[in-house]
Amino acid sequence: MTSPDIISTKAPGLAWARILPAVLGLGVLVYAFTSNGYVVTVVGFAAIYGLLCTGLNFFMGFTGQASFGQNAFAALGSYGSAILCTDYNVEPVLALVMTMVFSGLVALVVGYPTLRLRGHYLAMATFALGLITYEISVEWTDLTQGYMGYSGIPPLSLGPFQAQTDKQQLAVILVVLALGVLAAVRLRGSRFGRACRAIAGSEAAAGALGIPVARYKLISFVIAAVYASAAGSLFAHFVGFISPEVFGTTMVVQSFTMLYLGGIGTIAGPLIGAVVVSVLPELMRGLKDYQNIGYLVLLLAILIYAPKGVVGLLDSLSGKWRR
């Protein structure tokens, strides 16, 4: 289901269904920059989640693996940035890069043994990573301040330029997101990205073709972790406050919802999913207590009836259109 069409040789055409998401995305951005602070916050969260999901999509969508523990790396990035910037007065951008490198190294060390696992063993092992990180962030109060959370994290800045207002912060986040998506696009078409998609198709076949399966899986796991870390850092700066609950199981389920709703294994999918899933609760505010229920029912319905997500639907629609 998640295996992409690796043997497709025709260039993806610009059918209307492919342009539609871009137009809508642009509309969302214009709306965000002309609206008040609340909309800016929602769109900012969507962009941050979009970054997280773009990374996760690399590991899950392209390479066909699963990580139920991306919240661990988001927490690493978030706490790393928070601690470096508040206690050690490190430049936010420098802290962002430092935590990304650190998360990548952690992913390398942790992933090396973990990625030998398959199927539900892999799912549970990565899930355990996320849970361990959560427990540590609660218990290691000297470092993380436990349930109290970390407050007073400065907004993003680079040298003299400081992103003071929400809109300036959103702009910075969007720049990082754009860079992340660009990197994903380039990587996807590269020799490495094509090899990853071959692994998703069949590990045995990929191995027979001389692709170093274990190493490429590990690299794509590290890439996903680096994206998650960057998303975590941006979140810390954007909100100014973090606590362990932010990085709980809810985050895992939410990022998966975005991935499956948008369409796993595509470039636009994670972004569409991130926007829809972030905006949806705002539209469902009237449901109040039932908001979470509505959201979970939606996820289950997607998993059962539309496992290829919005992009899959659009693709099949545009296919019909052309015929």
Place this chain on the structure above:
Amino acid sequence: MIDAVQLAQNLVNGFGLGLIYGLIGIGFCVIYNASGIVNFAQGVFVMLGGMVCHTLLSRLGLPISAAAVLTIPVVAVIGILMEILIVRPMWNRGASTFAIILATLATQMLIEQITLLTLGDQPRTYDSFTAGGPLKLGGVAISYQLFWVLGFGTLMVAGLWLFFTRSRMGRALRACSQNAEAAALLGIPVKRMLLASFALSAALGAIAGILVTPSQITAYNVGTPYGVNGFIAAIIGGFGSASGAVAGGLLLGILQAFAIVAFGAGFKNVAALTVLLIVLLVFPNGIFAGVKSLWARRT
């Protein structure tokens, strides 16, 4: 220094909790053996067992025996509904392992939310099955509930063993786990077996929840730790083996007891998860099979 009495007390508690983990672990194995699906919502059955039983006790004023007997079919029906509404449609459409795992995880959160809305967020507990106690042995207090846990736990393991080896249905379930296609060719209704496995597994979780609630608290969100610990128990025992799951659960309970004494209560879940990772990485077929094969290699 480590206090011997405190350690003994924790070991006693860990033993009781370990048996509960073992029961939950068997729940994982039952579904996995029938279908190859790992039901991440296993912990939610434990939560429901405690919560439903508490509701029957407090709202209807039933005696504990009646409440417990009523709770088990209620939770089993929830397990059946889960299979019919969520797992079966995905199964029929050939969804990937990860999608099904995610769906069970989402189901767990959905049931938690519904419980939160209908029963509230207050943690709750109820009295032990028998009043009095605890039994004092030196400085170590052993609650009477522990004997109930031990008694029922042993009874259940024995009953399950008989079910899987002696009854037609148990044998059919085992046949499905070994080769679903061959089982179908022999006239075993494989899909009905999957349904039965969810019912049985939910009932097992409910029993674990009913047994554990007097000594622990229950709330809408206790499912995940129980589920994870039950999974670890199953993994230690070599996924799929019921007796292995019980042994794994006891081992895990005892390990957690040591971890509590050594690092403090807060780190007991970290210790359990670390054990999980080590077992997964070093002995992917379970500790017992792993040690056996190491032994075989040496001789």
